[in-house]
Amino acid sequence: MKMDKCLLTVVVGVLMLGGCSARVVTVSPGPLIRVEGQQVSIRCDVAEYSGPREQDFEWMMIRKAIGTRIKIISTFDAGYSHTSLSDRVASGDISVVRLHDSQVELKIAEVKMTDAGFYWCQTPSTDSVISGNYEAQVQLTVIPNTLQVSPLTPPPVRGATSEDILTFGPQGDVVTGAKYARRYADGGIRLVPGKNGVFELVISRMMSTDEGIYECNGTEWTHEDGGNWIKIVESTKEMGTVAVTPTGQSLSVKASSSSSSSSLLLTPDETLTLLCSVAADNLPSVSLEVSWLADGRDLITMERSGVVISNTSSSGGALGNRGEASLERTGGGEYRLGVRGVSGEDGGAYTCRIRAFIEKGGRSSGGGGRWHMAAEKTSSAVTVKVAQISE
Structure with a gap:
C-alpha cells in the first residue's frame, strides 16, 4: 500500500509540472540603431512551450509616422504581409530565416528610414493552457548615412601598398x-x-x-x-x-675657385669668383636656398623663389667695407658668387650653405606653399687672401 501511494504521488507531481509551464518569447535586446542602407537582423526565441516542437512566428511593426500595427512576414502564411511590404518580401529584401525549431530571425537586407519603429514577434499558441507571454517587442532606430571620410590635402603622386598604422x-x-x-x-x-x-x-x-x-x-x-x-x-x-625623399643622405655641396687649391690669393680691386656645386639623388624634386658665408657670417643668399638678398653693398653693409657681392644660378645645381673690387676686408674663409626644402603634399598637388626644410649642408671652406699693396 505504501508503494502504491508513492507512485501516485510521483504521477500527480509530473502532471502538475506540465500544467504550470509558461511560454516565454524574447527578441534581440534593444533599442537597435542602424544606418540607412545597412542590413538588420532581429532574432526571436520561444521557450517553455507545449505542443509541436517546431513553432511558428509572425512579425509586425508600428511605424512612428502611422501609429498602427503593420503585418510584416510570417513563417506559415504566405499572404500575411501588408501591401506596402509585399514587394520587398517577394524580392527577398525582407525575409524570415528559421534558425531552430524555436528560433527565427527577421532580416532586412537594406533598411530604410521608414523602417524605424517598434517590432513585434508573436507566436501563435500551441499550449493546452494559456500562460506566459506570446509576443515581445524591440525598437529599431534608423539614422541617415552621413559618415564621410575625406583628405585635407589632395593626393600626391606615385602608387604603392598600404598597411595598418x-x-x-x-x-x-x-x-x-x-x-x-x-x-x-x-x-x-x-x-x-x-x-x-x-x-x-x-x-x-x-x-x-x-x-x-x-x-x-x-x-x-x-x-x-x-x-x-x-x-x-x-x-x-x-x-x-x-613619397619619402632621402634628401639628407644624398645631398652634398662643394665650394671651389678657379684654382684647384683650397686657398685663393687676390690683389685689391680684383673680382672674387667662387662656385657652389650641389648634388642630390632627387635634386629636381627639392627647392634650394643657397647662401655664401664669409667667416661664418651670411654674405649673400638666393631664396627658394630666386630672390637674392645681399648683406653687402658698395658703400659698406652689415659686414663692413666688403666688395659688392652677387649670386647667380649658372646651371643645374651650380651657383656662382662674385665679389667685385675686393679689399683686405674681403679675405677670410668662404663656405656655401645649402638648405633643401620639400613642399608638403607634393608639387603636383598645388599645396599652397607649405614648405618643410628636409636637410641642410655646408661646404668645406675656401680660404681667400687679399694681398696688401705696400706704398
Whole structure:
C-alpha cells in the first residue's frame, strides 16, 4: 500500500509540472540603431512551450509616422504581409530565416528610414493552457548615412601598398600596428584629434619605409544593451601616396675657385669668383636656398623663389667695407658668387650653405606653399687672401 501511494504521488507531481509551464518569447535586446542602407537582423526565441516542437512566428511593426500595427512576414502564411511590404518580401529584401525549431530571425537586407519603429514577434499558441507571454517587442532606430571620410590635402603622386598604422577605437583606446608600436610609444607617431571629426596623423622622422598609399577608415559604432559595441557603418578614403625623399643622405655641396687649391690669393680691386656645386639623388624634386658665408657670417643668399638678398653693398653693409657681392644660378645645381673690387676686408674663409626644402603634399598637388626644410649642408671652406699693396 505504501508503494502504491508513492507512485501516485510521483504521477500527480509530473502532471502538475506540465500544467504550470509558461511560454516565454524574447527578441534581440534593444533599442537597435542602424544606418540607412545597412542590413538588420532581429532574432526571436520561444521557450517553455507545449505542443509541436517546431513553432511558428509572425512579425509586425508600428511605424512612428502611422501609429498602427503593420503585418510584416510570417513563417506559415504566405499572404500575411501588408501591401506596402509585399514587394520587398517577394524580392527577398525582407525575409524570415528559421534558425531552430524555436528560433527565427527577421532580416532586412537594406533598411530604410521608414523602417524605424517598434517590432513585434508573436507566436501563435500551441499550449493546452494559456500562460506566459506570446509576443515581445524591440525598437529599431534608423539614422541617415552621413559618415564621410575625406583628405585635407589632395593626393600626391606615385602608387604603392598600404598597411595598418593606428586605430582609434569607440572607447577612446588607440591600437597600433605591430610595425609602429615602438614609434608610437616614443612619440614618433601621433594621432591628434581636432574639431568637427578631424583626426590628424603625425609621423615624425620619416623613413624610406614610410612610403606608400595612406588610407583613412572611419567607423561609426553604437552601444547597445549588454555593453556591446556594434559597428553600424564604415567608410574608407584613400588619402594619397606619400613619397619619402632621402634628401639628407644624398645631398652634398662643394665650394671651389678657379684654382684647384683650397686657398685663393687676390690683389685689391680684383673680382672674387667662387662656385657652389650641389648634388642630390632627387635634386629636381627639392627647392634650394643657397647662401655664401664669409667667416661664418651670411654674405649673400638666393631664396627658394630666386630672390637674392645681399648683406653687402658698395658703400659698406652689415659686414663692413666688403666688395659688392652677387649670386647667380649658372646651371643645374651650380651657383656662382662674385665679389667685385675686393679689399683686405674681403679675405677670410668662404663656405656655401645649402638648405633643401620639400613642399608638403607634393608639387603636383598645388599645396599652397607649405614648405618643410628636409636637410641642410655646408661646404668645406675656401680660404681667400687679399694681398696688401705696400706704398
